Amino acid sequence: MSPKLKVAAERPLSPSALKLRLLKRLRCTLKFEKKAWASGAHLVAGVDEVGRGSLFGPVVAAAVILDPAYRVRGLRDSKLLLAERREVLVERIRRHAIAWAIAAVDAAQIDQINIYQASRVAMRQAVLSLRPAPDHLLVDALRLDCELTQRAIIHGDALSASIAAASILAKVERDRMVREWDPVFPVYGLASNKGYSTPHHLAALRQHGPSPLHRQSFAPVWNAPVPQEVLAFMLADSGGESVDEMTGQAGSASAAS
Numbered sequence: 001m002s003p004k005l006k007v008a009a010e011r012p013l014s015p016s017a018l019k020l021r022l023l024k025r026l027r028c029t030l031k032f033e034k035k036a037w038a039s040g041a042h043l044v045a046g047v048d049e050v051g052r053g054s055l056f057g058p059v060v061a062a063a064v065i066l067d068p069a070y071r072v073r074g075l076r077d078s079k080l081l082l083a084e085r086r087e088v089l090v091e092r093i094r095r096h097a098i099a100w101a102i103a104a105v106d107a108a109q110i111d112q113i114n115i116y117q118a119s120r121v122a123m124r125q126a127v128l129s130l131r132p133a134p135d136h137l138l139v140d141a142l143r144l145d146c147e148l149t150q151r152a153i154i155h156g157d158a159l160s161a162s163i164a165a166a167s168i169l170a171k172v173e174r175d176r177m178v179r180e181w182d183p184v185f186p187v188y189g190l191a192s193n194k195g196y197s198t199p200h201h202l203a204a205l206r207q208h209g210p211s212p213l214h215r216q217s218f219a220p221v222w223n224a225p226v227p228q229e230v231l232a233f234m235l236a237d238s239g240g241e242s243v244d245e246m247t248g249q250a251g252s253a254s255a256a257s
Contacts, residue, residue, distance in 0.1 A: 020079070026158040028076045032138050032151065033162055037068065041136035041149070043098065046162025047127055048140040049119045050078065050170040055205075055221055056188065056195030056214050057178050058104040059115065061122035062169035063130050063137075065098040066162050072096060075164040077157040078171035090172045093165045100165075101129035102173050111217040120144055126166075138162050185211045 013021070036044045049061040066072065072092050074085070081089070094100060103125035105118040113121070124144045127137060137150035140163050144150060153160055157167040175194055182191040188204045188211070195201070197220055205214075205224040214221045 023077050023080060023155065023158045026155060028158055028161055028164050030161050032153060032156075032160045033066070033068075036136045036138070036151075039136075043132060043134045044136045044138060044162060045099075045127060045130060045134035046138045046156070046160055046164070046166045047123050047144070048157050048163050048166040048170055049123055050167065051174050051195070052115055052119055053197075054178075054195035054215075055197055055201065055218050056107070056190060056211070057181065058106045058174065059110060059118050059122050060102065060104045060170045060174035060177070061119065061126045062100065062102045062166040062173070063123070063126040063134070064093060064100045064162055064165040064169060065130060065132075065134055066093075066165060067096055067098050070096045072161070072165065075161045075168070077155075077164055078167040080158070081168070083175070086168050086172050089165075089168050093169060097165065099130045099132060099134075100169060101126045101131075102169060103129060104174075104177070107213050107215045110215050114217070115215075140167070181213060185213070 033044050033046075043065050045063045045065045047061065047063045049059055051057065051059040072089065074089060078086055103122045105122045105125075109121075110118040120142055123139065123142065124146055127134065127144065127146060127148070134148060137144065137146075137148050138156060138160050139150055139152050140156035141152055141154050143152050153163065156163040158164070178194045179191050182189075187208050188195075189198070189200045192198075193201045202220060205220060209225045210216065210221045216222055
């Protein structure tokens with residue numbers, strides 16, 4: 001083995017790489033849906049969110065009730081699918097599902113209530129928007145504030161076909177939303193990084209500061225310098241507070257979070 005290959009083989013994998021390796025080994029099936037159907041449920045909804053780790057824009061959730069009579073082939077965690085494949089699958093899901101719904105919580109509310117609670121709010125809103133309403137939920141790793149019978153499944157988007165379908169719907173919708181902001185804030189490369197903390201995005205934050213749609217409570221954002229045009233935007237709805245008061249409040253909020 002060459003020295004370069006030996007070093008690469010000995011280099012430990014990052015947590016994200018280890019997680020992807022695990023997800024690729026998991027099988028996405030109707031196992032959990034079948035258990036729910038056997039218990040008497042008729043309308044089983046899979047629920048998932050995307051964008052929890054992004055620095056920009058909303059967290060988006062989807063809920064999907066698959067038709068037991070129609071199998072959408074190829075469903076798996078949206079992170080494991082190429083964008084082109086997600087586009088194909090999202091059309092099949094929308095066409096053949098009994099019901100589907102999407103909801104989003106914007107960056108401002110994320111900063112107010114934190115990303116964990118914002119994810120739960122978006123997921124609950126998606127569930128409540130389903131018509132017909134579900135009678136059983138399969139949720140990716142979380143429990144929601146609703147009275148419906150539900151099961152939280154760790155790595156649910158890699159194990160449950162319904163949750164995987166929701167993951168794909170949410171991912172495609174959120175990517176579309178972020179791409180629409182790319183021409184407005186071109187320095188961040190949103191069309192390619194979808195708001196996540198890539199080297200280019202972090203470098204742009206250091207050079208230009210955050211946009212009004214960045215999540216100000218996230219450390220890579222509030223550590224970035226605030227440009228004058230963003231301060232002007234903040235002051236426009238600040239009730240007459242000074243720039244020093246605004247930045248001082250931002251620093252206090254950041255320290256508290």
